[in-house]
Amino acid sequence: MTGDSAAAAGGCHIFSGCGYPAPGLDDFYFQKLFSIGGWNVTKPEFIAILCVIIIVAFFWTAFAKPKMIPGKTQSIGEMAVLLVRDQVVRPVLGKRGDSYMQFLVPLFFWILVMNLMELIPVLQFPSMSRIGFVWPLVFVVYGLYWYLGFKTKGFIGYFRSWIPDAPWFIMPILIPVEILKYVFIQPFTLGVRLFANMFAGHLLLSIFMVATWYLTSLSIGLLYAAGSLFMVFFVFLLELLVDLLQAFIFTTLTATYIADSLESGH
Amino acid sequence: MSLAAAVATQTISINIGAVGYGLAAIGPGIGIGLVFGHAIEAMARQPEASGRIQLYMWIGFALTEALALIGLIAPFIFKY
Numbered sequence: 001m002t003g004d005s006a007a008a009a010g011g012c013h014i015f016s017g018c019g020y021p022a023p024g025l026d027d028f029y030f031q032k033l034f035s036i037g038g039w040n041v042t043k044p045e046f047i048a049i050l051c052v053i054i055i056v057a058f059f060w061t062a063f064a065k066p067k068m069i070p071g072k073t074q075s076i077g078e079m080a081v082l083l084v085r086d087q088v089v090r091p092v093l094g095k096r097g098d099s100y101m102q103f104l105v106p107l108f109f110w111i112l113v114m115n116l117m118e119l120i121p122v123l124q125f126p127s128m129s130r131i132g133f134v135w136p137l138v139f140v141v142y143g144l145y146w147y148l149g150f151k152t153k154g155f156i157g158y159f160r161s162w163i164p165d166a167p168w169f170i171m172p173i174l175i176p177v178e179i180l181k182y183v184f185i186q187p188f189t190l191g192v193r194l195f196a197n198m199f200a201g202h203l204l205l206s207i208f209m210v211a212t213w214y215l216t217s218l219s220i221g222l223l224y225a226a227g228s229l230f231m232v233f234f235v236f237l238l239e240l241l242v243d244l245l246q247a248f249i250f251t252t253l254t255a256t257y258i259a260d261s262l263e264s265g266h
Numbered sequence: 267m268s269l270a271a272a273v274a275t276q277t278i279s280i281n282i283g284a285v286g287y288g289l290a291a292i293g294p295g296i297g298i299g300l301v302f303g304h305a306i307e308a309m310a311r312q313p314e315a316s317g318r319i320q321l322y323m324w325i326g327f328a329l330t331e332a333l334a335l336i337g338l339i340a341p342f343i344f345k346y
């Protein structure tokens with residue numbers, strides 16, 4: 001619960017004459033927290049930097065001095081890396097995917113930790129629900145699969161490989177659709193999927209949290225507040241699933257696009 | 267247009283937008299049901315292939331779900 005709706009909900013309860021302060025787009029705008037030099041740090045930026053520090057610190061402690069018999073942190077770190085390798089990279093890319101692990105493992109865990117920040121009290125904001133945090137990731141993925149396509153198939157060959165074998169009379173429809181798919185739709189849906197899931201998740205959570213506070217008064221409203229509180233826990237669990245799923249899907253689709261660029265013709 | 271009329275128009279357009287999103291969510295709803303239903307059927311027929319089936323199930327789910335999510339953000343792209 002952040003932003004204006006939290007402030008509006010301050011002393012606002014049911015039957016006290018004020019309407020439900022519905023959370024909306026205002027919840028996604030923030031005043032600066034602090035500034036370093038001329039650079040104003042807002043909450044989403046702060047959370048993003050915090051996540052980077054968490055990830056780097058964790059993997060640093062896990063793998064800086066690897067031992068034959070792993071300690072606690074190292075075993076968890078190995079489990080984490082193996083999770084990405086066996087669930088995402090190996091099924092899509094096979095053995096040759098191992099050279100992309102350095103990119104896909106941090107990608108998975110950064111998105112996962114960023115998403116989980118929407119459930120941690122006080123922070124409670126998924127930075128990915130600001131679309132500006134998603135596009136850089138998408139541009140990196142976009143650049144990567146174009147680069148790999150040009151590298152493995154050559155300049156003309158990559159464009160030729162977009163068009164599958166089909167009867168000639170379908171071509172006028174097929175060619176524009178395929179070009180649109182690779183140039184525009186793939187990166188757009190990749191980014192929008194992550195953004196919109198986090199956006200909807202944050203809205204859902206804040207709607208039920210504000211509703212619980214709003215309905216709490218010594219009246220029949222208390223009963224509804226209990227129902228709303230139950231929904232908060234339900235949505236919390238749902239978001240836990242969605243956070244994991246979105247990190248998984250983003251990484252899997254990245255791996256699929258890389259595999260698409262590496263395959264020689266289809 | 268008077269202020270009251272403008273407010274009323276905006277309220278109606280917001281409500282119609284909500285109905286529109288409800289209609290738009292029907293298609294992906296059916297699609298996601300098909301994806302999971304067929305994946306479960308496939309896994310029941312061939313349990314040893316469930317790893318691969320699950321992978322494609324999630325990819326299919328993600329592609330179908332994108333339609334509903336585009337509907338969710340469409341009003342922010344095409345502001346009235």
